[in-house]
Amino acid sequence: MTVKWARGGPDLLVALDRETGQLGAQIQDQLRAAIRDRRLGAGERLPSTRQLAELLGVSRGTVVDVYEQLLAEGYVESAVGSGTRVAVMPTPAGFPTPAAPESSRPVEIDFEYGIPDLGSVPLTDWSWAVSEATRTLPTAQLGDEVLAGSRHLREVVTSYHRRVRSGVAGADDAVVVSGFRQGLTFALAALAQHGIRRIALENPGPRDHDVIARRAGLEAVPVAVDAQGLDVGRLRETGARAVLLTPAHQCPTGVALGPARRRELIAWADDVDGVIIEDDYDAEFRYDRQPVGSLQGLNPARVIALGSVSKTLAPAIRLGWVLAPQRFVTGIIEEKRLSSRGAPGLDQEALALLMETGRFDRHLRRVREIYRARRDVLAAEVEMAFGPGQLHGLAAGCHALLHLPAGSSEPAVVAAAATLGVRVNGLGHYLVEGSDPEAFPPALVLGFGNVSEHQIRRGIRAIAEAHTMWLPCPPTSPRNFEVTRQ
Missing domain, CATH: 3.90.1150.10 (Aspartate Aminotransferase, domain 1)
Incomplete structure (x- = not known):
């Protein structure tokens, strides 16, 4: 795809050796080379003669002569109102040609x-929230965020979790992250810091969780899922001290972790000094049953709950949160500090406003x-x-x-x-x-x-x-x- 730079597009790197002179010839040679090597693509706009002359510190007449020579040689094209653009050039011998797309029926x-549903994303409300955040956020908060994330968003998210998911976390237990996977990566690193080396995963379960766990230095062991959710009896046999699961609506089987299994899971965590990582990814969408509360509300000292707006709003709004026992919060924040410095502050404030004003619900x-x-x-x-x-x-x-x-x-x-x-x-x-x-x-x-x-x-x-x-x-x-x- 050709980038359609506007008239006032970016500058162009041309290095001139002023001691040797012949500045026009140098400019010509470098532009030819950039076009031949495809560093300047067909259709890309070149700077205006005035803009390039000012950039290089040469006379405009020199640049005019350069462009006229390149036009005569067929390297560029020029039209009134369109400026000077790179011409379509034949592919030189030895230059790799783009691979032809595989012939397959397009996905319908x-x-x-x-x-x-990407067509139902509340873009008008999101636009309002971003505008309101831009208008109201103090300029002092436009620098690097507080390491745990926006206090306002953490208060809103934990309040929401307490009301809607029966959780018990407060703002000090929350860390704002850029989506579920980042939160999971930070949480697994915190577990490793506490000496946990093996984690059990639902099988079948969400894609790549085993890969993410191994990248964090943990051994991933599968545990079967049946009609009541994760088999806690088999979990005990693994010797794992951590488990990652989707209890409200198991991915991909769709079952909910049964009441007896929930009690067994909490008992397992207490018995092995273990940790439950709860992927609370789509609990808001229920149709024929009563809401299933978060495991975090049953044993907040043993459960790390992760959530995001990827399923409720859109993946492009890359915001999520980790609700963790205090002994893990510091490690999660340190992982965040060293790897990302945080999620966009304006977006955090916008999400807080979206939720607080009822637009999210x-x-x-x-x-x-x-x-x-x-x-x-x-x-x-x-x-x-x-x-x-x-x-x-x-x-x-x-x-x-x-x-x-x-x-x-x-x-x-x-x-x-x-x-x-x-x-x-x-x-x-x-x-x-x-x-x-x-x-x-x-x-x-x-x-x-x-x-x-x-x-x-x-x-x-x-x-x-x-x-x-x-x-x-x-x-x-x-x-x-x-x-x-x-």
Whole structure:
């Protein structure tokens, strides 16, 4: 992609040796070389003759002569009102040519997990909040932030967590971070500082958590998930003193950690002097059940809770928080100080205002109904395509798990769906590295946060067609589907 610099674009680096003279020839040679080497791309605007002359400390006439010579040689083009731009040059021998894109059908329907409805992001409210933060934030707070993050945002976030998630953290227990993964990285480093060397992970579970744990110097061990969530009995067998889990709506199976398991997990942490890291990623979205409180409220001395606005607002608003026992807060802040110096202060103030004024909750109420409607369409389409009882994890969140018929090839269905323009991931995509995919039933993870109801209908019908494409003898389907191509 060509960068379309405006008329008053950036300067241009040309180094002149004034002792040797012939300044015009030097400028010509350096511009030719920059164009040949593609350091100046086709269509890029060159500085005006006046601007370049002032920059280099030469007469404007010298630069005019240079541009006229390059124009005559075909290196540049000039048009009234458009200035002087780099011409399209033939690719010289030996110069690498851009690789041609692979021929594949473009993605028309994307069931990717974890993406909210980007068309429903409250940009007007966010714009208001940023403007209000810019207007009201004292200039003294425009420097480096307090290491733990904006006090205002920490007070708002912890108040929200206490009211909505039944937590008990205060502002002094909170650290503002640039999203969940940064918070997780800091938390794992703090655990390592306290002598914890092994962490248990849900299997299947969120992508890359095992990689992040190993990068922090911890050994990652998988623990199975069943209909009640993480198997705490197996957790005890691992010898781990830390566990990372998604208890409110397990990723990717969609189950909630059962009441008995929650009690067992808290007891395990006390017995082994352990730590529970709670990924509280989409608890705000629930449909057919009562809210499930945060584990942090059950045992704040043993739980580190992490949250962000990536699922509730948008990933581009890269803000999150860590709520931690006091013995870990200092280590988390030190990791933050050494690695990032913090999240943007104006954005922190804007988020605090968005939440404090009720705009955040108004947005959540609105998108919750959007997701409920999409979930209902998804459930109806899957039942017609694959029969009843195949879709799980529907009571909350923005994704569900579709169990494929026994004997199905999960990778083959995923690949076949891609040829129909549908992107979807199989359950194997979420297994801890080293796990045997054959030990898990074939299933697909269907994120419905950023797909319309119409796309859901088309997408499920395409997946049903994809499921038959790899079979030698397609079985009788509950419905004869024909994918509508638009």
